[in-house]
Amino acid sequence: MTATTTAPIAVPSVRAAKRPPGRLRAWATRAPLLPALIFMIVVTQLPFVATLVISFFDWNSLYPDARHFAGFANYADVLTDPDLRRSVWTTVVLTVAVVLASLVLGLVLALLLNRTFRGRGIVRTLLIAPFLVVPVAAALLWKHVLYNPEYGLLNGLLQYVGGPQPDWISNTPLLAVEASLVWQWTPFMMLILLAGLQSRDPQQIEAARVDGASDWQIFRHLTLPHLRRYLELGALLGSIYIVQNFDAVFTLTSGGLGTANLPYTVYQSFYQAHENGLASAAGVLVVIGSIIIATFALRVVSSLFREEVSRA
Amino acid sequence: MSATAIRVRPRRNRGAGLGLAAWLLGILFFLPIAWMALTSFHSEEDAATNPPSFAAALTLDGYREFFGAGGGASPWPALINSTVASVVSTLCVLLLAFPAAYALSIRPVKKWTDVLFFFLSTKMLPVVAGLLPIYLFAKNTDMLDNIWLLVILYTSMNLPIAVWMMQSFLAEVPVAVIEAAQIDGAKLPTVLARVVAPIALPGIAATALICFIFSWNELLFARVLTGVVAETAPVFLTGFITSQGLFLAKVCAASLVISLPVLAAGFAAQDKLVQGLSLGAVK
Numbered sequence: 261m262t263a264t265t266t267a268p269i270a271v272p273s274v275r276a277a278k279r280p281p282g283r284l285r286a287w288a289t290r291a292p293l294l295p296a297l298i299f300m301i302v303v304t305q306l307p308f309v310a311t312l313v314i315s316f317f318d319w320n321s322l323y324p325d326a327r328h329f330a331g332f333a334n335y336a337d338v339l340t341d342p343d344l345r346r347s348v349w350t351t352v353v354l355t356v357a358v359v360l361a362s363l364v365l366g367l368v369l370a371l372l373l374n375r376t377f378r379g380r381g382i383v384r385t386l387l388i389a390p391f392l393v394v395p396v397a398a399a400l401l402w403k404h405v406l407y408n409p410e411y412g413l414l415n416g417l418l419q420y421v422g423g424p425q426p427d428w429i430s431n432t433p434l435l436a437v438e439a440s441l442v443w444q445w446t447p448f449m450m451l452i453l454l455a456g457l458q459s460r461d462p463q464q465i466e467a468a469r470v471d472g473a474s475d476w477q478i479f480r481h482l483t484l485p486h487l488r489r490y491l492e493l494g495a496l497l498g499s500i501y502i503v504q505n506f507d508a509v510f511t512l513t514s515g516g517l518g519t520a521n522l523p524y525t526v527y528q529s530f531y532q533a534h535e536n537g538l539a540s541a542a543g544v545l546v547v548i549g550s551i552i553i554a555t556f557a558l559r560v561v562s563s564l565f566r567e568e569v570s571r572a
Numbered sequence: 573m574s575a576t577a578i579r580v581r582p583r584r585n586r587g588a589g590l591g592l593a594a595w596l597l598g599i600l601f602f603l604p605i606a607w608m609a610l611t612s613f614h615s616e617e618d619a620a621t622n623p624p625s626f627a628a629a630l631t632l633d634g635y636r637e638f639f640g641a642g643g644g645a646s647p648w649p650a651l652i653n654s655t656v657a658s659v660v661s662t663l664c665v666l667l668l669a670f671p672a673a674y675a676l677s678i679r680p681v682k683k684w685t686d687v688l689f690f691f692l693s694t695k696m697l698p699v700v701a702g703l704l705p706i707y708l709f710a711k712n713t714d715m716l717d718n719i720w721l722l723v724i725l726y727t728s729m730n731l732p733i734a735v736w737m738m739q740s741f742l743a744e745v746p747v748a749v750i751e752a753a754q755i756d757g758a759k760l761p762t763v764l765a766r767v768v769a770p771i772a773l774p775g776i777a778a779t780a781l782i783c784f785i786f787s788w789n790e791l792l793f794a795r796v797l798t799g800v801v802a803e804t805a806p807v808f809l810t811g812f813i814t815s816q817g818l819f820l821a822k823v824c825a826a827s828l829v830i831s832l833p834v835l836a837a838g839f840a841a842q843d844k845l846v847q848g849l850s851l852g853a854v855k
Contacts, residue, residue, distance in 0.1 A: 289681050292671030296731060297687070299668060303728035304694045307702030307709075314704060369597060377591025383598035385839060389605050392838035394789050396806040397827035400813070401608050404823055411820065413607050416624035443601065451846040493850060504698045506792045507806075511813055523792070526700040530707070531796060539704055547701045554696035558689060565685075 308547070315540035322534045334541035344525060344542065351503060351521040351549070354434065358441045359498045363491065365442065366449025371479075373450070374457040391447035399511030402440040403429065407512075433517035437508050445502065449494045456490030457483070489564055496557035503550060522546045612824035619820040634821030638829060647826065649801075650808035653719050654830075657794075657804060658787035661726035665734045665783050666776065668727070673738035674764060678750060688739060691732040699729075699792055707796055719802040725793050730783040737782070737848050741775025742768065778844030781837040788834055805830045 318330035338344045373384055390398065406413050409427040418425060429436045460483070468478050506523045513519040515528060522542060530539035610626075611619045612635070618628035640646035676684045706725070707716075715721045745768055753767045769776070794804040809830060812823045838845060 286682075289675060289679055291675075293675035293681060293687065296668040296672035296735060297690075300691065300694050300728060300731060303724060304697055304702060307705040308697060310705035310708075311701055369594070372590055372594035372597065375587060375590060375594075377587065377594060379595065380591075383594050385842070386598040386602040388838065388842065388845070389602055389835065392785070392831070392835045393605065394806055394809070394827070394831045394834055396789075396791055396809045397831045400809060400823055400827055401604055403813070404820060405608055405611060406604055411620040411622045411624075413604070413624060416622050419623040443604070446601070448849060452850055455846045455850075497850060500696055504700070506699075510791070510795075511810065514813070523698065523700045526703070527792065527796070530704050536704060536708075543698070543701045543704065546698045550696050550698050554693065557696065558692065561692065562685075562689065 311540045311543050314536055315544050317537045319537040320534050321530075321536050330537060334537045335545070337538055338541050338545060343520075346518065347520045347522050347525040347542075348545070350434065350519060351523075351546075354438060354441075354505070354519075354521055355499055355502045357438050358445060358502050359495050361438070361442045362445040362449050362498065363495055365446045366453055366494065367487075367491070369446065369450040370453035370457055371483075373454055387450060388447050390443050391445070391451075393444070395444065395507040396511055398444055399440060399508045402436070402443075403512050407436055429513060430517070433513050433519045437512050437519050440512065441502065441505065441508055444508075445498055449498065452494040452497075453487060453490050456487050460486055489560060492556075492560045493564065496553060496560055499553050500550065500557060503546070503553065522549075608824045609828060612821055612828050614821050616819065616821050619824070634825035635829070637819065637822040638825040644822075645808075645811070647805070647808055647829075650803045650805045651830070653798075653802055654788055654805040657719055657722045657726055658784050661723045661730065661787050662780050662783040664723065664727040665730045666780060668731055669734035669738050669779070670764070670769075670776070672735050673742050674768065676735070676739045677743040678745065678747070678768065688736065691735045694728075695732040703792070703796060706793075710797055716797060717799045717802045719798070721797055722790075722794060722802065722804070725797075726783075726787040726790060729790070729793075730786055733786075733848060734779050734783055737779045737844075738772070738776065740847065741772045741779070744775075745771045775844065778841045778848060781841040782845065782848040785834050785837050 315334055316329060316331060317327055318333060319327040338348075369387060373380060373387070393401070404412070407428040409415055409425060412428075414428065415425045465478055465482060468482060473481075504523055505521065506527065509515055509519055509521055509524045510527075515521075515524045520528070523546065526539050526542045526546065529535045529542060533539075607624075613630040613632070614625070614628050615631050615633055618625050619634075621628075637644065638647060640648075675681050676688055681687065710716045710718070710721055749771070750763055750767055753763050758766070789806065790804075791806045791810070794802075794807045795810065798804065798807060809826060812819070812826060841848070
């Protein structure tokens, strides 16, 4: 699909005078690209092929001699084992909830920050900060400093108003993980949507306002359609990162209480249970899920990209 | 004209209200970090009270404890490992990505968009998909607990982003300038170093900072592939996961110190951060 893009070939060169013959020249233009390309293929594609192969073997690393070809048995296990199936579902719920919530919050913040007001730069800086805290540190912050039932800030503030003192992580484990991730990812969504808002043509809005359009009409008919691709981009990039989330699950609950998502399960099944075959099959399933998301993501990114190319 | 003049006043009032709302939300989002910073300067007794003590005496004990004064493990090896892994892998990324971005933007190879999308697609391959073979490979070649393995993996993790970002930055270099240099007889390496690099420098710097941030933050690879010797800062932090309130000030101090390089890099790259994080698709 991308091959059809009309590439803006930067310039048919001036070096025409002493140009080497065709094939040599083709390799000369390709040469700067090759180190990066080869490196990526070796470091990312080869291991995945190996994972694919291992996923068809019954292989526990504690019993290496019992290793044998098992066909699709591992996949059947992953999809029928209640724990594993639950982690597939957890991954879906976690990703959808975090992406949607952070997208809506991010949109509100982006709209607020798109106006001029005193101290806008400071507010923007304050808002970006959660995204910049090291993810493990952020998860520790939520686990110990905010959620802790005895001395955490949340219950401390509730104490002031005489509220209840819930044990957040035990009572609502998945929600606790989600809240911490929404806090980290809202700034990311805000940044992308803010960039979208600022790429809007101000004259168009001015014209609509002169024609008597209300703020809501402008938002509904001008801003939202314009933001659509940015919303899609934020949702898809967010999904790609959050589907893979490991740090928050590992730190906050160690995968307990029904919060184990697929990446955590894969980690656990080979690192702790030594089930190499099973872990690989689960890993391949994560990839299939990601490919489904990525297909959409690539389409969105390439349409944005094409727009930019044609503008150039 | 007069119609708009009448509408100005309520609009400005509401504008102030919305500005206030933005401030409130900004403070709300920053509150956990501010609280973490405050707690890190409290004594452990004051840190673990309910209701929270806002006015407790300040002390540097949390930081002293973190840096190993209390006989705990020193964080220095982990901090040094993280610095090495992040800085060296970032340099490798720049070294590989710059020529690639040149080949994809200034004098593009055929089907350059396809190549660009290949790089992007590798970013969408989840880390867990290749983790086991990498682990087995490292185990069999005695590369476990080796910081250089992380350098290689972090390079591969960040290379796609860097190629995308730099591609979009280099595309902004005017072709006329490059051609002028070539007419003057400059060879390709000279053109890259003397003409292209200086113009694209802000973009290259932003790319470097973003690669640094991602490497510094990474946990899964480091957790699985390192142990004692090559432990990185996030792995060091995981040592606090089960500490049951005994070291709250120390946990806060540790989290802040380890986040500090990322916060600094992120604020420095603020303007270009979006472009990098959205893989160059948004300006």
